[in-house]
Amino acid sequence: MTREQRARQLLDVAWALVGEEGTDALTLGRLAEAAGVAKPLAYDHFETRNGLLAALYADYDQRQTVVFDERIGSAKARLKERAHAIASGYIDCVLSQGSEIQDILAALAGSPELREVRRRYQQDFIDKCAQWLGPFAAGEVVPASGLWAILGAAETLSEAVAADAVEHAAAEAELERVIVAIVKRST
Numbered sequence: 001m002t003r004e005q006r007a008r009q010l011l012d013v014a015w016a017l018v019g020e021e022g023t024d025a026l027t028l029g030r031l032a033e034a035a036g037v038a039k040p041l042a043y044d045h046f047e048t049r050n051g052l053l054a055a056l057y058a059d060y061d062q063r064q065t066v067v068f069d070e071r072i073g074s075a076k077a078r079l080k081e082r083a084h085a086i087a088s089g090y091i092d093c094v095l096s097q098g099s100e101i102q103d104i105l106a107a108l109a110g111s112p113e114l115r116e117v118r119r120r121y122q123q124d125f126i127d128k129c130a131q132w133l134g135p136f137a138a139g140e141v142v143p144a145s146g147l148w149a150i151l152g153a154a155e156t157l158s159e160a161v162a163a164d165a166v167e168h169a170a171a172e173a174e175l176e177r178v179i180v181a182i183v184k185r186s187t
Contacts, residue, residue: 007045010035011059014052018100023107028052053107054117060101061121064093072132079136079183080176086129087154087175091168094158102159126151133179137186146182153178 001009013035017026027049032042046052071085094101108118126147133147134140157175160166166174 003045006037006041007055010037010042010045011055014056015059015097015100018056018103019098023053023103026052026107050111050113053104053114056104057108057117057121060093060097060104061124063096064089067093068128077135079133079180082132082136083176083179083183084172086132086150086179087172090154091158091161091172091175094162095168099162102162105155122151133183136183142183142186146186149182150179 010031014026014031017030017034028042028046029039031052032039035042042052046055068086068089071089072082075081075085105118108114126144129147129150130142133142153175157166157171161168161171
């Protein structure tokens with residue numbers, strides 16, 4: 001098995017462990033045991049538990065980026081369509097990963113190193129939203145506060161849908177309205 005194939009296998013096993021046992025049970029030793037490999041192999045791939053958590057979030061983000069690229073690429077160059085692509089993409093990505101992503105996000109708040117990892121991915125999303133939505137804003141710039149508000153709404157509504165507190169369609173429509181209102185406010 002190549003190094004990349006082994007890494008994929010370990011990530012898949014780690015996602016399954018998080019789904020079954022939560023992030024508290026996720027250690028490199030437990031991962032190695034569940035994957036049927038020697039513990040040094042897990043350490044060779046991720047070095048630390050924090051490295052594993054960061055790799056899991058990077059794996060999720062990579063899949064999320066593909067979804068966004070597809071949806072933005074197929075959306076018409078109009079504000080409402082872009083807002084819909086962002087709203088549906090964000091919520092669908094969270095739902096496709098299940099409750100595991102919420103556990104990973106909570107774990108990322110557990111140390112300064114992991115908070116920085118999460119902040120980088122948040123900033124990447126904000127930068128993409130600025131690019132996707134900028135053409136519809138005054139001066140082609142959506143204010144940073146508005147972009148952070150979009151991210152906050154996306155995270156909260158996705159979490160609510162995942163917890164069955166809000167219906168999927170209602171959350172998607174609300175997030176789309178929030179995005180449109182923020183961009184229109186900046187014009």
